[in-house]
Amino acid sequence: MVLFDLDGTLVDPAGAITDGIGAALRSHGFEVPDEETLHAMVGPALVQSLTAVAGVPADAVRDVVATYRAGYLSTGLQQSRPYPGVIECVRALADDGAVVAVATQKPEWLAEELLTVQGMRHLFASVHGSPRDESRTIGGKTPIIRAALEAHPHAAGRAVMIGDRRHDVEGALANGIACIGVDWGFAAPGELEGAGALAVVHSAGELSTLIQGNP
DSSP states (O other): EEEEETTTTTTOOTTTTHHHHHHHHHHHTOOOOOOOHHHHTTTOOOOHHHHTTTTTOHHHHHHHHHHHHHHHIIIIHHHEEEEETHHHHHHHHHHHOOOOEEEEEEHHHHHHHHHTTOOOGOOSEEEEESSSGGGOOTTTTTHHHHHHHOOOOTTTOEEEEESSSSSHHHHHHHHHHHHEETTTTTTTHHHHHHHHHHHSSHHHHHHHHHHTTTO
């Protein structure tokens, strides 16, 4: 079983997330962090990033999220693009008999929508994400990965997570599975290795070879 993170792993947001967060913060009168900090906000749940990183007060988070989501639905879904070779990698894994699923901190309904718009939804056995009410998001990536494993008990014993941030690695290890990091996403240098990633790959082709070489 192969679990993929979404933004920064399967799909390149092409600035849709960072620019959208900046625009939402600005429209509500909050200071916009620098580009490096905005990149660090991609991966965790948006509510968590807004409060912990951008310093948005709890009573304003819901409004900032709503503004961001409206902009993302308007342009971000179409602006995003699959990373080079990713579709071929996922298809090859599925053709080889692997159960391939998505585990993301993006709200599950929005992850489904993004994959549909990008023509990728049919490639995955299931999609697992955060609840629609993002204020109820707790536990980070760990419960999302757990839900994906529980959805496919026949394959969960031979599972690996693929992701671009330490949250993917930490959530995988908390569920007793390994995580392979990808270096084309939003991790800072050394972040994935420091979190305990089994390996860090540099292309979708390298990822496919690594997984298929370790059945």
